[in-house]
Amino acid sequence: MCADTTDPTTPAAPEGTDYRDTLFLPETDFPMRAGLPKREPDWLARWEKLAVYTRLRESAGERPVFVLHDGPPYANGHLHIGHALNKILKDFVVRSAQMRGYDSRYVPGWDCHGLPIEWKIEEQYRKKGKSKDAVPVNELRAECRRFADEWIDVQRAEFKRLGVIGNWEDPYLTMAFDAEAVIAEEFHKFVMNGTVYQGSKPVMWSPMEKTALAEAEIEYHDRQIDTIWVKFPVRMAASNIATGGAPGSDLLDAAVVIWTTTPWTIPSNRGIAFGAEIAYGLYEVTEAPEGNWVTAGEKLVMADALAADILGRARLEPGSYKRVRQVGAEELAGLTCAHPLAAADGFWGYDVPVMAADFVTDDTGSGFVHCAPSHGEDDYELFRQKGLLDRITHNIGPAGEFLEHVPFFAGNFILDRKGREGTANKVVVEKLREIGALAATRRQTISDAHSWRSKAPVIRLNRPQWFVAIDKPLDDGMGAHGQTIRERALKSINELVAWYPKTGQNRLRSMIENRPDWVLSRQRAWGVPLACFCRTTPEGRVELLQDAAVNARIVEAFRTEGADAWFAEGARERFLAGVPDAGQWEMVTDILDVWFDSGSTHAFVLRDRADGPADAIADVYLEGTDQHRGWFHSSLLQGCGTRGRAPYKAVVTHGFTLDEKGQKMSKSLGTGVAPQDVIKQYGADILRLWVAQCDYTADMRIGPEILKGTADSYRRLRNTLRFLLGALAGFDEAERVEPAEMPELERWVLHRLAELDERVRKGYEGHDFQGVMQSLFTFATGDLSAFYFDIRKDALYCDAPDSLRRRACRTVLDLLFHRLVRWLAPVLVFTMEEVWLSRFDAAGEGEDSVHLHDFPETPAAWRDAALAARWERIRAARRVVNGALEGPRREKTIGASLEAAPTLYVADPETAAALQGIDMAELCITSGLSIAEHDVPAEAFRLEDERLGVVFHRAEGEKCARCWRVLPDVGRHARPGLCGRCDSVIGAGGR
Structure with missing residues (x-):
């Protein structure tokens, strides 16, 4: 390798023999220090001036269309690192598809309705001592709209700062009037196909927010609760619904022991469930401490596997009770119990049937599950199967309070207004203790459902809601993939959609296989209403108005005035004009679940916009793994109900971001990483490189040390690119050498390029960004910097300009440049623009951009396996x-x-x-x-x-003063201190 004459350690040449100016050293103004935080905004401004996204669309010609449909974030705050991860991954997909030859379109969007924004407005009201219920609904909705508008502008700027390309000037918004009209129109399709019905079943309910929640709006946190074991006295009654053998007479003075983690549900108990395969026993207490809750002579029925634990918690010593006998399943099925609170008030004087159920286990509790079908999904389903839904109670109000008709407990709340445990559990436990129905208690920690907005616990509450029946056969002419929504969804999952990673398929399939009907209604104000009318028939059945003309009037009003039209004065009369018996129909004022909004976006983005795909089906949906129960899920159900299949061809899912120790990020502990801070310190390209180096299919760690490592990787790549730029200074087509004339080393590099071309294209196509980056990084730092460049520096610096070896090397460097820079462009969007312009438009005054180019075609003939x-x-x-x-x-x-x-x-x-x-x-x-x-x-x-x-x-020999080789012929030529090669280069006028 020849000397680097810029190295201060280079030994001085003999007097009069300084050949430094005769070397062909690299020439470039490309700085080693990137200065990304300061320089990236200039490239953003340049791309905006050049209208890069628009130019790509205008020059697309006959390119095949590729669309990544954006899952809408909520417009309610600054971006967090998860937002950045998500949008950067999407940008990799969009940009790489464009450079692979597609017309790659990306319309960003925002979810503007629902609790995240309404909750923020309520918080503002509460600070002012104002109740949102006292505010006219359209005034509240206007506040929500203004709030969303402000945050859309903030988030748009933050997303653009990440280097994300897209149609930022014309995004989609779920609160746009046209979008609200389409959402209502899509809902009407379900009304008209007969799948919408009003039902009353337990749903996830937030007492703090007074609304039903979707599963995707739930998160789980540990909290301490009181668990209790309660005695239900056995009694026989003519109303016993079970069949089977008659119970033994020794059970008539016994009690069945149930266990629950929700004491407040005991007043709503209507049954007891047992497991037919579980071993049960009748236990008699022979002695007990004075004043004990369980007394001598009491007989209790429990699962054998749990009896010792229960009686121990009831303060009984092992020798103070005995197992009298086994109690079989047929015997249990013949039992009816009394409600324990019946001893205190006739309100609970009804029978409590004992029924077999497959959800009962004996790994915890008592082997008996107390059933409150108003508050338990399994309980509700059991009562539905038994035809007992008429026995459902309605004892809890929307704020989680016992209603006025409930003796002893009326007015007590499950949660206080700050989301902490209220008095409901306490008063129920105290009453059970007072009447002798309590067997034992325990304070324990459980993982419990919480609202991810209010962070308060949620309950299951039976309230009238609007549902979509997903197993009802549809006669809509779209049955190619099944007759019901569930069938179509499963067919889409199994046959029509590609999954990255494959585990996403199994996860969503299991959810669809086991999910109940879709709850559409929310008891809120900000969103698209269930814009329909209902009435109750003489038989007590609730029916919906199915009138295409009424629906059309509603949709047209929404398109011109927004969904506020539903809440305007005179709306009912306006929409029902000309409808016979209009006075019988009532407006439904519930709001559509926000997941229905986002699930409908395919209709007004993919189908209705001019930049949507011809088949209105997205090539890719890409979101976090939580969206298997969120956006992927709702879009699938919505698409299968209105178009017969999933609205996407591929689903890509990524994990969550964790701190460097693998823990959930915490602002209070200082482990949170804000994308704005990373950009301020390192630049957006470092954040993008971190994303590209991660295995996004799993949870990803980020923190100061990890980012330092990423920055180091970036510097190594930048050094490789800087060498390329310097070594190519002045390169022109006259130097180009055909591959067949090249030395073997150059042909080996071409072979590696051909291999990489296939790897890069397949990697981007399969969304394997980590694999692409690993391949390119290894090639750049290993094959190039540490091998090829190291070897060819001598030829580049010391050979004559017209030597075949040097010309072949520069030809290969040019081919390398075009591939390496463009292959890296979807990831390092700013740096590759800088590299590109450094070579072709150093002043930045032209209209070229690396992002206006495709990946270059790489000849298959370059491959040479031998x-x-x-x-x-x-x-x-x-x-x-x-x-x-x-x-x-x-x-x-x-x-x-x-x-x-x-x-x-x-x-x-x-x-x-x-x-x-x-x-x-x-x-x-x-x-x-x-x-x-x-x-x-x-x-x-x-x-x-x-x-x-x-x-x-x-x-x-001696050391050549120009190339530093130690050779026997140094000093034997016309020019002192040179070897033969160097002497001939200078003699030929090399420099």
């Missing part, structure tokens, strides 16, 4: 030589490899054949190297292959 196999052996031999020189370097026998002329011993015939015709001194950057094809001597240096060894020798 050549690659040969060079694997050559590189293995080179590694042995390099290893052998490390010792003399450490011992300071030599200062540089050019001072060596080792002997390479090759006892492997295949390797010896591979080395034929190869200048190993050139490859190993030594001044000489001889090859001996015989056994490796004992003193030789070896690596893993015992058939290769190196014996060190110093190079003989």
Whole structure:
């Protein structure tokens, strides 16, 4: 390798022999220090001035259309690191598809309705001592709209700062009038196909927010609760609904022991469930401490596996009770119990049937599940199967309060207004203790459902809601993939959609297979209403108005006035004009679940916009794994109900972001990482590189040390690109060499480029961004910087400009540049623009951009498997030589490899054949190297292959003042201090 004349350690040449100006050293103004935080905004401004996104659309021609449909974030705050991760991954998909030859379109969007925003407005009202219920509904909705508008502008700027390309000037908003009209129109399709019905079943309910919640709006946190074991006295009654053998008379004075973690549900108990396969016993207490809740003589029925634990918690010693006998399933099925609170008030004087159920276990509790079908999904389903839904109670109000008709407990709340435990549990437990119905209690910690907005616990509450029946056969002419919504959804999951990673398919499929009907209604104000009318028939059935003309009037009003039209004065009369018996129909004022909004976006983004795909189906949906129960899920149900299939062809899911220790990020602990802070310190490209280096299919860690490592990787890549720019200075087409004329080393590089071209294209197509980056990083830092560049510096700096070796090298560098820079452009959007302009438009005054170009086509003829196999052996031999020189370097026998002329011993015939015709001194950057094809001597240096060894020798001769090689002919030519090669280059007018 020739001298780097910019190195201050370069030894001075003899007087009058300074040949520094005769070298062809790299020339570039591309700085090693990136300065990304300051410089990136200039490129953003340039792209905006050039209208890059618009130009790509205008020049698309006949390119196939590719659409990534944006899952809308909520417009309610600054972006967090999860937002940045998500949008950057989407940008990788969009940009790489464009550069692979597609017309790649991306319309960003925002979810504007629902609790996240309404809750913020309520918080503002509460600070002012104002109740949202006292505010006219459209005034509240206007506040919500203004709030969303402000945050959309903030988030749009923050997303653009990440380098994300898209139609930012014309995004979609679920609160846009046209969008609200389409959402209502899509809802009407369900009304008209008969799948919408009003039902009354337990749903996730937030007492704090007074609304039903979707599963996607739930998160789980640990909290402490009181669990209780309660005695339900056995009694026989003519109303016993079960069949089977009659119970033994010794059970008539016994009690069935139930266990619950929600004492407040006991007043709503209507049954007891047992497991038919569980072993139960009748236990009699023989002695008990004075004043004990369980007293001597009491008989209790419990699961055998749990009896000792229960009686121990009831303060009974092991010898103070006995198991009288087994109680079989047929016997239990013949029991009816009394409600324990019946002893205190006739309000609970009804029978409590004992029924078999497959959801009962004996791993905890008592082996009996108390059933409150108003508050338990399994309980409700059991009562539905038994035809007992008429026994459902309605004892809890929307704020989680016991209603006025409930004795003893009226007015007590499950939660207080700050979301903490209220008095409901306490008063119920105290009343059960007072009447002797309590057997034991325990304070324990459970993982409980909470609202992810208010952070308060949620309950299951039976309230009238509007549902979509997902198992009702549809006669809509769209049955190619099934007759019901569930069938179509499963067919889409199994056959129509590609999954990245594959685990997403199994996850969503299991959810769809087991999910109940879709709850559409929310008891809020901000959103699209269930814009329909209902009435109760003489038979007590609730029916919906199915009138296409009324629906059309509603949709048209929404399109021109927004969904506020539903709440305007005179709306009912306006929409029902001309409807016979209009006075019988009532407006439904509930709000559509926000997931219906976002699930409908395919209709007004993919189907209705001019930049949507022709088939109105997205190529990709990409979101976090939580969206299997969120947006992926609701979009699937909505699409299957209105168009017969999923609105997407592929689903890509990513994990969540964690701190460096793998823990959930916490602002209070200082482990949170804000994208704005990363950009301020490092620049957006470092954040983008971090995303590209992660396995996004799992949870990803980020923090100061990880970002330092990412920045180091970036610097290494930048150094490779800087070398390319410097070495290509002044390159023109006259230098170009055809591959067939190139030395083998250059042809090997072309082979690697052909391999990489396939790897990069397949990687981007399969959304394997980590694989793409690993391949490119290894190539850039290993194959190029540490191997090819290292070897060819001598030819680039010292050979004559017209030498075949130098011209071939510069040709390859040009081919490398176009591929490496464009392959990296979807990831390092700012840096690759800088690199591109540094070579082709240093002043930045033109209208070119790397992002206006595709990946270059790479000829298949560049592949040469035989050549690659040969060079694997050559590189293995080179590694042995390099290893052998490390010792003399450490011992300071030599200062540089050019001072060596080792002997390479090759006892492997295949390797010896591979080395034929190869200048190993050139490859190993030594001044000489001889090859001996015989056994490796004992003193030789070896690596893993015992058939290769190196014996060190110093190079003989003098050091060339220009190329630094130590050669015998130095000083024997016309110019002092030069070797023959250098003397001829200068003599030929090289420089």
